[in-house]
């Protein structure tokens with residue numbers, strides 16, 4: 001019977017362990033935390049957005065022409081739901097994202113742990129793997145407590161994001177021990193810090209907006225969704241999306257700007273016509289009342305104050321033109337980005353073990369019998385269940401192949 005060590009009981013490691021055990025291997029999972037799936041418990045605001053109906057390479061960053069695309073497509077979102085269904089977990093779809101029907105991430109974690117138990121997987125919690133060595137055809141896995149021999153090893157230690165959950169980048173050291181190269185890592189899906197003294201006036205605003213990222217004058221990406229303004233800068237799903245491009249750029253001292261359209265419901269070319277038309281209907285109303293139905297009141301108050309139009313009324317076409325100017329500014333507020341909120345606050349890691357050095361079976365090209373799974377490798381994705389889909393897909397592949 002092939003003896004496999006899985007390092008890390010995150011989603012990738014647990015999926016690898018379950019798959020390998022189903023294929024007949026004797027599997028031991030080492031987890032430094034006292035529980036399995038500590039990060040998984042936090043996902044999707046505790047609801048666990050575990051995959052998406054639209055799995056496609058466009059939502060991911062990985063080296064072009066790499067095998068990652070094939071691995072992602074080998075496991076469809078329906079397969080993921082079926083795997084959980086087999087474990088007794090029902091799923092529900094919301095805006096394309098799949099969640100456990102219970103709305104509780106712990107349902108997923110408990111199901112994975114019970115599946116491992118049923119399949120005879122040994123889960124060693126509180127067991128940090130300090131190093132791994134290979135002699136002849138055997139791997140020796142060293143923890144503070146013991147040294148154990150295995151035929152194959154699957155590294156599923158996660159990246160560096162949210163280090164309090166156990167993945168603090170130590171896994172990269174284990175990979176480097178076998179000669180692997182780790183590309184520079186950056187926090188992704190993270191809040192952005194902006195240099196704007198006016199933010200304190202609008203901190204706390206949560207509203208739907210369109211945000212676009214500009215690097216050295218070029219628009220690189222944009223996203224629409226619920227954005228949050230904070231004392232330090234910008235947060236929310238569209239900002240997380242932009243951070244996948246900006247955290248690297250800002251660290252490399254590129255010129256980074258986020259432009260926010262706080263009135264995305266009305267196109268720029270339709271704005272003038274809309275206000276002039278409404279002026280006829282709402283003639284005589286205050287600017288504040290006019291804006292009330294269009295933008296968050298804190299934003300309206302702030303813009304009216306800086307434009308000294310707090311007590312302005314919409315009585316003439318000239319007034320309407322002033323309002324149009326103000327709305328145009330609200331449609332293109334620029335924030336100079338000076339930093340990000342670091343790995344402590346990030347959801348994923350950009351960068352990791354180079355795919356070049358791994359084959360299409362998630363096996364190391366440098367050391368036979370060594371496999372990788374999950375966020376450790378140089379693959380990251382947008383919000384929406386895509387990162388967990390990679391964890392399941394790569395974990396399944398590594399587990400299947402390691403057990404052969």
Ligand SMILES: Cc1cc2nc3c(=O)[nH]c(=O)nc-3n(C[C@H](O)[C@H](O)[C@H](O)COP(=O)(O)OP(=O)(O)OC[C@H]3O[C@@H](n4cnc5c(N)ncnc54)[C@H](O)[C@@H]3O)c2cc1C
Pocket residue numbers: 007008009010011012013030031032033036037038039040042043044045048049050051127128129130156157158159161162165166167168170171346347348373374375376384385386387388389391
């Ligand atoms: C707040 C938050 C919310 C998120 N929400 C979502 C979401 O809704 N949908 C989504 O798709 N993605 C989400 N993500 C991202 C997703 O959680 C990760 O991409 C995913 O957990 C990566 O899985 P993994 O198994 O590769 O690594 P991890 O989940 O990081 O697991 C790695 C495990 O390895 C252990 N480990 C590390 N080194 C050692 C060692 N030397 N010895 C023993 N054990 C070790 C760690 O303790 C850890 O338990 C979220 C992330 C965060 C932080």
